[in-house]
Amino acid sequence: MNGSRYDILFEPVQIGPVTAKNRFYQVPHCNGMGHRAPSGMAAMRRVKAEGGWAVVCTEVCEIHPSADISPHNEARLWDDRDIPALARAADAIHEFDSLAGVELGHHGFRAQNRISREIPLGPSSHTVVSYDPVQSRAMDKEDIRNLRRWHAAAARRAKQAGFDLIYVYAAHGLTTPMQFLSRRYNQRTDEYGGSLENRARLLRELIEETKDAVGDTCAVPVRICVDELVGPAGLCSDGEGRDLIEMLADLPDLWDVTVGDWSNDSRPSRFGEEAVHEDYVSFVKQVTSKPVVSVGRFTSPDTMVSQVRRGVLDMVGAARPSIADPYLPNKIKEGRLDDIRECIGCNICAAADNTYTPIRCTQNPTMGEEWRRNWHPELIPARESQDRVLVVGAGPAGLECAVSLGKRGYEVALAEATTELGGRVLREPLLPGLSAWGRVRDYRLGQLHQLANVEIYMDSHMSADEILGAEFDRVVLATGSSWRRDGVARYHRTPLAGLDEKAIYTPDDIMAGRIPTGPTVVFDDDHYYMGGVIAEKLRDLGLDVTLVTPAPVVSGWTANTLEQPRIQKRLLDKGVTIVANQGLVGFSDQAAKLACAFTGRETTIEANSVVMVTSRTSHDSVYNALAAMGDQVRDAGIKSFSRIGDSLAPGTIAAAVFSGHRYAREFEKPESDEVPFLREVSELGPWSARN
Amino acid sequence: MKIIVPVKRVIDYNVKPRVKSDGTGVDLANVKMSMNPFDEIAVEEAIRLKEAGKAEEIIAVSVGPAKAQETLRTALAMGADRAILVETDAEVEPLAVAKILKAIVAEENPGLVILGKQAIDDDSNQTGQMLAALLGRPQGTFASKVEIDGDSVAVTREVDGGLETVRLAMPAIVTTDLRLNEPRYASLPNIMKAKKKPLDSKTPADFGVDIAPRLKTLKVSEPPVRQAGIKVPDVDALVAKLKEMGVA
Numbered sequence: 059m060n061g062s063r064y065d066i067l068f069e070p071v072q073i074g075p076v077t078a079k080n081r082f083y084q085v086p087h088c089n090g091m092g093h094r095a096p097s098g099m100a101a102m103r104r105v106k107a108e109g110g111w112a113v114v115c116t117e118v119c120e121i122h123p124s125a126d127i128s129p130h131n132e133a134r135l136w137d138d139r140d141i142p143a144l145a146r147a148a149d150a151i152h153e154f155d156s157l158a159g160v161e162l163g164h165h166g167f168r169a170q171n172r173i174s175r176e177i178p179l180g181p182s183s184h185t186v187v188s189y190d191p192v193q194s195r196a197m198d199k200e201d202i203r204n205l206r207r208w209h210a211a212a213a214r215r216a217k218q219a220g221f222d223l224i225y226v227y228a229a230h231g232l233t234t235p236m237q238f239l240s241r242r243y244n245q246r247t248d249e250y251g252g253s254l255e256n257r258a259r260l261l262r263e264l265i266e267e268t269k270d271a272v273g274d275t276c277a278v279p280v281r282i283c284v285d286e287l288v289g290p291a292g293l294c295s296d297g298e299g300r301d302l303i304e305m306l307a308d309l310p311d312l313w314d315v316t317v318g319d320w321s322n323d324s325r326p327s328r329f330g331e332e333a334v335h336e337d338y339v340s341f342v343k344q345v346t347s348k349p350v351v352s353v354g355r356f357t358s359p360d361t362m363v364s365q366v367r368r369g370v371l372d373m374v375g376a377a378r379p380s381i382a383d384p385y386l387p388n389k390i391k392e393g394r395l396d397d398i399r400e401c402i403g404c405n406i407c408a409a410a411d412n413t414y415t416p417i418r419c420t421q422n423p424t425m426g427e428e429w430r431r432n433w434h435p436e437l438i439p440a441r442e443s444q445d446r447v448l449v450v451g452a453g454p455a456g457l458e459c460a461v462s463l464g465k466r467g468y469e470v471a472l473a474e475a476t477t478e479l480g481g482r483v484l485r486e487p488l489l490p491g492l493s494a495w496g497r498v499r500d501y502r503l504g505q506l507h508q509l510a511n512v513e514i515y516m517d518s519h520m521s522a523d524e525i526l527g528a529e530f531d532r533v534v535l536a537t538g539s540s541w542r543r544d545g546v547a548r549y550h551r552t553p554l555a556g557l558d559e560k561a562i563y564t565p566d567d568i569m570a571g572r573i574p575t576g577p578t579v580v581f582d583d584d585h586y587y588m589g590g591v592i593a594e595k596l597r598d599l600g601l602d603v604t605l606v607t608p609a610p611v612v613s614g615w616t617a618n619t620l621e622q623p624r625i626q627k628r629l630l631d632k633g634v635t636i637v638a639n640q641g642l643v644g645f646s647d648q649a650a651k652l653a654c655a656f657t658g659r660e661t662t663i664e665a666n667s668v669v670m671v672t673s674r675t676s677h678d679s680v681y682n683a684l685a686a687m688g689d690q691v692r693d694a695g696i697k698s699f700s701r702i703g704d705s706l707a708p709g710t711i712a713a714a715v716f717s718g719h720r721y722a723r724e725f726e727k728p729e730s731d732e733v734p735f736l737r738e739v740s741e742l743g744p745w746s747a748r749n
Numbered sequence: 750m751k752i753i754v755p756v757k758r759v760i761d762y763n764v765k766p767r768v769k770s771d772g773t774g775v776d777l778a779n780v781k782m783s784m785n786p787f788d789e790i791a792v793e794e795a796i797r798l799k800e801a802g803k804a805e806e807i808i809a810v811s812v813g814p815a816k817a818q819e820t821l822r823t824a825l826a827m828g829a830d831r832a833i834l835v836e837t838d839a840e841v842e843p844l845a846v847a848k849i850l851k852a853i854v855a856e857e858n859p860g861l862v863i864l865g866k867q868a869i870d871d872d873s874n875q876t877g878q879m880l881a882a883l884l885g886r887p888q889g890t891f892a893s894k895v896e897i898d899g900d901s902v903a904v905t906r907e908v909d910g911g912l913e914t915v916r917l918a919m920p921a922i923v924t925t926d927l928r929l930n931e932p933r934y935a936s937l938p939n940i941m942k943a944k945k946k947p948l949d950s951k952t953p954a955d956f957g958v959d960i961a962p963r964l965k966t967l968k969v970s971e972p973p974v975r976q977a978g979i980k981v982p983d984v985d986a987l988v989a990k991l992k993e994m995g996v997a
Contacts, residue, residue: 061976063975396765471937512781517934518936528937528938
């Protein structure tokens with residue numbers, strides 16, 4: 059789009075000996091695939107290159123068995139045998155004239171070395187960050203020389219694999235050169251400890267030696283932390299963080315600037331807006347002549363332009379926005395802003411890495427499925443028949459299903475029982491901190507309205523009889539679920555008896571505006587975000603709120619989405635009382651009876667109302683009615699009826715979107731016992747190597 | 750009393766229209782179409798009058814291609830009793846529509862014709878007024894309130910200075926403004942039921958109306974694309990730039 063105000067984003071940028079074709083830079087990000095699923099990783103990176111990102115990087119790449127952070131699945135260059143897997147990614151990225159970057163990393167005392175059983179290395183002896191009963195040993199001079207040699211060897215292997223940008227990684231508290239930089243971690247008294255210059259010595263050596271090894275043809279970016287967010291005790295952007303960049307100003311070929319740890323860098327939308335790091339990052343460009351990239355969940359092209367024009371960044375860094383929409387750059391270039399699938403900041407992508415599984419995305423159901431299911435975020439096969447499909451329910455599953463079927467060319471009717479589209483992605487965004495989640499609905503409505511072959515019917519509750527009379531070939535039920543009132547989830551597997559039902563609420567009640575009164579107990583046996591959000595909402599309304607959970611912490615699963623500590627802090631700051639390790643075992647006469655999750659010892663607390671955030675019940679009555687009709691359904695011309703999303707089994711929004719998408723791609727396929735995706739099975743080692 | 754409600758099939762209000770490359774019009778191929786939103790308000794108003802016991806029958810009328818049947822089904826699903834499709838694939842201008850409606854009014858003798866004040870595709874805002882003139886009947890345009898009292902109808906109109914209420918002797922013509930009501934949805938079960946309601950098919954020739962266009966479209970073009978701006982360091986530079994551009 060020449061003459062557009064976004065043209066500046068498509069200017070080339072020189073990075074050392076290589077040139078990026080535009081300013082879109084996919085920073086290194088984990089994906090749960092790594093060395094375990096190299097083709098999956100390569101195909102995922104490939105689609106980003108295809109979508110227009112000038113630089114596409116891998117996840118962190120362990121350079122040595124002593125950098126082993128398994129079971130996290132990251133890239134590896136332990137020896138030459140790891141080269142082909144990474145070469146596949148580099149080759150795939152090069153297909154579209156993008157630059158391939160690899161983030162070499164040695165994890166110091168953050169590596170528990172669970173597989174390799176190496177002793178973790180660190181500037182000083184420290185316990186590892188997890189609760190593994192493991193400590194690092196302080197590196198001696200020989201260890202430092204070894205590390206430098208490993209890094210240079212990994213750099214040469216990375217060059218051999220075809221990479222154009224070969225990182226030195228000193229950020230997120232995660233790697234050895236960063237641990238040397240930090241006063242908290244580095245208690246050395248030799249020339250690698252003490253002054254900032256000494257603490258930066260290892261980083262300087264690694265940059266110089268990486269440039270010596272590969273700098274003739276490869277750029278050497280440095281991912282650096284300019285502020286550890288611990289005040290003067292650590293690097294900070296108006297202190298040592300700045301001094302460090304000034305000291306090394308033009309040594310690397312590019313500065314990839316980060317703030318804090320991973321959970322801050324990938325700040326969830328509940329706790330940070332777009333461009334959240336600007337105040338910490340903006341000084342860097344003033345003290346270096348090298349290009350600067352940083353992140354901030356940039357999804358708005360206007361914000362991106364502003365960052366570049368105001369001299370904050372040279373390149374727009376992104377991990378999550380490139381996951382939600384690998385085609386973000388091309389869509390901006392083509393002026394297709396309404397087609398951008400904006401990241402919602404839910405961090406379900408990070409949760410995949412933290413649960414050691416291939417990456418997934420709420421907005422982009424094809425993420426992580428590029429190789430193993432051959433799914434593409436922008437392309438979907440044309441229809442195979444003239445079948446007319448009725449989708450019942452316009453929540454995340456139904457919307458995605460209707461959009462994807464519509465894009466395939468099927469004639470679709472989307473029937474929604476209420477007078478608004480969106481289901482849970484209409485209701486939940488109104489809860490505190492979740493507004494960005496409305497983007498799941500917004501994107502799909504934008505697409506639906508452009509599809510002439512999809513009719514939307516509001517106010518259309520469909521009974522089984524009405525479905526039979528509606529003259530469709532296929533019926534998909536996406537009717538959602540409701541929160542249970544009876545306490546059933548993990549702590550109670552059967553309904554809790556003797557509850558004062560009049561004063562029992564669920565998240566559905568709260569979202570519908572039915573608000574409890576008086577001291578309220580929120581019983582959270584769901585452990586994802588809802589319990590914490592409901593407690594926050596009620597507290598904001600002035601209620602005296604006690605969150606009771608059988609778990610040791612609030613919203614425990616959100617540790618995987620990098621949200622948990624911030625959620626707990628926010629609830630405590632707002633004055634929510636948190637009662638952990640306790641189950642709700644009774645509620646009557648304005649008293650909630652609790653039992654210790656370990657001893658069963660009972661206590662009571664005063665409570666006017668109880669909100670059950672436990673589990674959900676699928677809305678499956680229409681499905682069951684159709685199932686009970688037997689041949690009548692076929693006689694009505696219906697070839698199949700299916701359930702998707704929460705109406706099949708309540709889960710995440712990401713799972714609902716995936717479910718709707720999967721139906722749209724696969725409903726014509728015959729039932730099969732085959733594994734529904736490709737796998738990479740490890741090559742067997744030589745049997746002769748045993749004793 | 751009968752009420753006639755003309756409804757037009759137009760490009761859906763959510764769709765971003767694309768102009769044909771030869772500049773002769775808007776590209777309608779594979780574009781989502783739906784009932785003109787002002788006509789939905791007209792249908793809703795008629796249904797409310799019927800529900801209030803002020804009317805007995807609602808007849809939806811559309812002039813357009815065979816696909817306009819879907820638009821009529823929507824009106825029937827909302828609550829109209831029967832429908833008349835005057836089928837033509839030609840482009841029909843407001844005057845031709847008004848003449849066809851005049852002929853239908855002569856057959857049906859409705860107490861009211863309620864039309865949308867304009868269609869969102871061509872924004873003509875003419876059909877209701879032309880129909881009133883052709884019939885020699887009173888017109889209440891841009892209605893934000895419609896109250897029937899015996900043989901007359903009070904129409905509150907949104908005008909620049911505020912609200913103006915006019916009283917019309919029936920039979921009369923009313924055109925609807927945006928705030929008259931919030932129309933109900935045509936639900937899928939009601940669309941299915943509407944398939945059983947009568948829908949007559951006619952042609953303009955049945956009414957002896959010549960629909961040949963009186964207007965000629967010279968050119969249709971997209972709005973200009975916003976250009977990249979420039980940044981100036983201070984107020985002096987801004988003033989200098991504005992002078993250079995001839996705006997100050």
